[in-house]
Amino acid sequence: MTCERLIELRRVSKAFGATRAVDDISLSVERGTIQVLLGASGCGKTTLLRLIAGLEKPDSGEIWLNGERVAGQGAWLPPEARRIGMVFQDYALFPHMTVRQNVLFGLTSLNGKLSQAERAQRVQQMLDLVGLAHRSNCFPHQLSGGEQQRVALARALAPKPSVVLLDEPFSNLDAALRRAMREEVRQILRLAKATAIFVTHDQEEALSLADTVVIMREGKVEQVGAPQEVYLRPVNREVAAFLGEANFIEGVAQGEVAQCALGKLPLAVPMHGKVSLMIRPEALCLTASQDGNAEVVAIRFFGHDQLLRLRLTDGTLLDVRTWSNAELALGERVAVSVRGSVMAYQS
Amino acid sequence: MGHNTLIQPAQAKPIALRRTERRLRGRLLLPLIVAGLVVLPILNLLSTLLSPSFEMWQRLWETILPRMLGNTLLLLSGVGALTLIIGTGMAWLVTAYQFPLRALFERALLLPLAVPSFVMGFVYMATFDFAGPVQTTLRAWFGQSFRPPDIRSGWGAILVMSLVLYPYVYLLARAAFREQAAATYEAARVMGYTRMQTFFRLIVPLARPSLVAGMALAMMEAMTDFATVRFFNFPTVSEGIVRLWEGRMDRAGAIELSLLLLGVALCLILLERTLRGKARYHQSGGASKRPPRAPLRGAAAALAIGANVALLGAAFVLPVGQLIAWALSYVQNSSGAWRAVFAQYALNTFGLAALAATVTVFLALLIANGVRLRGGRAARIVARLATLGYALPGAVIAAGVLLTLAPVDRAINNIAQQMNWSAPGLILTGTIGGLMYAYVVRFISVAFSSVEASLEKVKPSMEQVARTMGATPLRVLWRIHLPLVSQGMVAAAILVFVDVMKELPATVMLRPLGMDTLAIWTYMAAAESFWEEASLPALTILAVGLVPVWFLMRVGNRAEQ
Incomplete structure (x- = not known):
């Protein structure tokens, strides 16, 4: 089924103790776009990402993925069944596996669906895509920060996930590398025709990466729109001040x-x-x-x-x-x- | 919300959901039970406080108690002070100065860790006692009336134990000194302090938590020992417990004494906590370079080498050399009947140690994983309680285990009697079951810290990313956790294995008939002054004990590069 709305959140809430991390949020993500969740730390953006991944369960509301309800109303699809790729802030590469084995990890889960040769080909394809084919037998600790980042991305993309979630993926890189990687990651995602959701607290990063920016504050969505729109036509003073001078x-x-x-x-x-x-x-x-x-x-x-x-x-x-x-x-x-x-x- | 949602296909899922939650809760419950079982013997021992036997205490107080208690405190303070001085001094020497063979000594100073104190004890006694070669020679030189201070005394025991226990302080002190940032040290030097002043005013206070921890470990080892002090005729409370237990089969007396020793042990733990204080100094910039070593030349270098040679000679070369000499002589002169005995004892020992290592590591993994999943203060308290055993003397744990298991055995036999079955006998206290229980209680903390450290390598994000890539929890466990944790588990198993091999008091008290180990053989033979016979099992224990020491040396080496 082709449905333009790949992800849809309907009135989703999630509280941790007394804090309402995600407060009655409705949101949709269209196929093939890059959406950035932007907000100060503690605004609930990471929780929202984890809800989509299935690493957290919503207290109320529904989450739909690919036309299927994956959470809410008694439905629950565990993370391993959601076909989602994820890139963490610390990359979470498996230290005991080589670059190749890391990328292969997600493919071997699709037991039987892919032959040995297909898997090897897919790994090669991914490593070519991120430009790390020559490093395929290295262990993560032998790679630079930027390279680790690209391995994490290749690993997330390898099983052809319906969406890639990236949680502050550039925050461990220094400023110069961050700018370069931002452009590179954007290119890779475009080439892979992937749908992606980024989480960041960096306005410049959000505005330069996104097709759609979602501005969050205290568990709520303040504004959704194209980068130009949110920057030039912020809905209120707070959003205006948060996005820039x-x-x-x-x-x-x-x-x-x-x-x-x-x-x-x-x-x-x-x-x-x-x-x-x-x-x-x-x-x-x-x-x-x-x-x-x-x-x-x-x-x-x-x-x-x-x-x-x-x-x-x-x-x-x-x-x-x-x-x-x-x-x-x-x-x-x-x-x-x-x-x-x-x-x-x-x- | 509406009725129509009830007929949606997703409706089937809540059951699976509930099952997952149940499984999760089960995972938290099991570690709790295991931890509870580990603490139970100690709690049982404490509960005897509620029904004190005044008569018994009076009898003990009038006879052996004052001397035993005094000896115990003397031994603990003596060993504490001596290991602190030797360990800290040697650690400073090898980290702050450069002299010929320094790197070799730095590693070799760990070797005495492999020598159990009771082995050291009998070698020294045999060598330096009245009838030993040293005194005989001295008498030949200075006349028959020559009487050096008697080694069979408190100071002899303190010296001998300190010689094998100082590596605990040395190891932790060296690590602390290495971590200290060069900048701290250089700042002090620039402010006009000499190297020596810097050491006492800055380096030692900064390393205090590590030094105290090392000293406490050495004192705990000294407290659990009963064999060495027996050889040296310096009865401590540990020795008293074993004596009452095996000599007069006075189990009630032994249990009362265990309670006393438990009190001493708890005081020691408290003392360690207080001395260590809240001081957990973290050095800024872990990767900073270490202060350069000051080269020693001429007399100073000779002195440094001399100190190392003397210490290593006394603490390792002499005992090992003597043991080898005895063992060779024993093997040559005896009929060869020892082979079968040796094989039997070795089999017993390795079997017990391997079983104990497996069980302990498995349980440690269970608790560590539970604590990690659960987090929070309650879980940490459970973990701390469960790992208290290492601070408690083996004799105390043995008494606690007996107190815990004996009623169970009795109940089982009662039930059997009522059912008209044949009595199963003491299926817990009379078999290796009780012994295993004691080993787990005593050594689980060793396994726990190793396993916990390796579990920390698995970051939560790794599990999560694996889950999002379609891996089931089982596959995550198999492909991510196990490979990352296995090294820690092997290390933990080796440590427990060696500790069980060396363990004496609990083994003496709880072993089933015929289950003699190499350590017991060593001790028995030495107690009868059969030095040559004792040397063979002693050397075996020592050789196996070198395995973890070798690992320690390599780790230290890597840290250096």
């Missing part, structure tokens, strides 16, 4: 526009009344001007860009990200303008 300034909305210290700004979503306007630092434009409406009060230089802090004539402070230049100095007066439309939240 944000300026909030007070204003009065009049339908399509809002009046504030920066003048009249177009709104992304029509509103009325007193509002907080959210403006990302990179959405602001500066030009040096003696009669500008702001003054530069701090400069933090990063190299690839810089962050300026401005004080508007009414005292409001604003963070602005600009390209690296030495033209603006402390105390200089500037004119500020806004690119694009802004989000407004009822204040």
Whole structure:
């Protein structure tokens, strides 16, 4: 049966003692997409992943996988019967098996379904996919962090799972390697045409990896959407602040526009009344001007860009990200303008 | 929710679910029962406190008790102090200084671990006693009236035991010194401390938990011994228990005395905990490099080598050399009848040790796995109670086991009588069943720590990832747990095997008729001053005891690289 919704959660809850780790969450994942569960630590994202894997049982609600109910209403499919691949934060490679044996492990469980030759071929295929064919007889401790990561991925993908779950897979890697691996893992998943769910607390990672980002807070889903959508149109102030740097300034909305210290700004979503306007630092434009409406009060230089802090004539402070230049100095007066439309939240 | 959900096909699954949960609960219950059985003899012994026999205590107090108790405390403090000094000193010497043959000595210093104290005891007695070669020679030189201090005394026993027990302190001290970060040491040196000052002000206090633990192990070994102190005519409470038990068949008296010794043992455990305190110093940066060894030259190097040679000579070369000499002479001069005896005793010993090792490791695995699955404080308490046995003298455990099993035997015979069956006899206390029980209680902690450590290698995520890849729990156990844990299990089995081989008090007290072991043979022959006969089984025990020592040496070696 082909069903576009590969995974569906219906009003799933899971509590540990008094903490409601997952609180009445409904969510669906479409086949062939990469979904990222993003949230601060303790928001319940890992629990949600483990519920899908069958490593935890929901207290209430249903979980559907491939059109079959695997949890809830008395149904229960144990993890070994769910055809799910999983990559753990610590990779959980079996230290007493070689790379080849690790990848083979998931295939031998499908007893009888695959011949010896088919299994060997599949292992080879997977090792080629992750570029580790030359390391197939190594033991995990002989591999670098990035290589271990790729073995874990190959092992998860080998049995052709219906979905691969990845729990903070990059957190054990250093920053430079993390960026490279992120791209590589994305490529591998695309090539394997796999459906994947990542869990992370890293916004940049989530936005650059995902087809769909699911933002969680305190056991609940705050927003689901494409990376651009959640970043540019966050549903509330909390989500806006969690996803990146944000300026909030007070204003009065009049339908399509809002009046504030920066003048009249177009709104992304029509509103009325007193509002907080959210403006990302990179959405602001500066030009040096003696009669500008702001003054530069701090400069933090990063190299690839810089962050300026401005004080508007009414005292409001604003963070602005600009390209690296030495033209603006402390105390200089500037004119500020806004690119694009802004989000407004009822204040 | 609605009625229609009741007819969904998934409805069949709750039964399977319930079965899984039941199985899980069963897995937690079994370890609990096993742990309970291990603690039972000790609890039974404690429960005799509720019905104290004042008459007995009075009799004991008026006769042998004060001397035995005094001797026990003297022995414990003497062995504690001496092993602490020797063990810590040698560990510091080989970790902080460089001198010729250092690496060789570092490993060789572990060798005395393989020598049981009662073997050491009879060799020293034979060598240094009035009729022994040393005193005879001295008398020939200095005249017949020459009288060196008598080795058959408290100090003789303390010295002899310390010579074979110092490796406990040495091993733990060396590990602690190695772990200490170079930076700590260098910081002290930069602040103007000399090497010696740094040792006393910084290195030793930092290593205190390990030093105390090592010392406590040595003292526990000294407390369980009854044979050496008997050779040296220095009766302790352990010796008293065995004497009452076998000599006068005074089991009630032996049990009362066991209670006393249990009290001493519990005090020792408490003392260890207090001295160790909350101090569990963790060094930052485990991978940091160790301070460089200071090279010793000239007289200092000679002194260092001399200390090592003297210690190893006294604690290993002399006893082993003497034993080999005796054994050769015995084999040449005797008729050859010893072969059959030796074969029988060796068979008994290896059989008992192998059986005990298998049972103990299996039970340890059961408890360790239960504790790991369950987690939590209750499980940890169970584990700690179950592993208390190592701190308790063998004689105390034997008494506790008898107290526990005798009523069961009686009940079985009563039932048989009522059913008009033939009486089965003492099927628990009169067979190796009781002995096995005592071995498990005494040595399960050895197996437990080894098994537990290897179980920790199996991270929960490994099990989970295996499950998601379609492996059933059984397959996970077989393919993931077993290979990862098997090394630890083998190590645990070897340790228990060797410990059982060396075990004397519980074996003496609980062995069924005819079940004599090599250790008992050694002890009996030595007690009759048949040194040459005793040497043969003693050498066998020693040789097998070298196996775990060899492993220890290799582990130390690897840590060094």
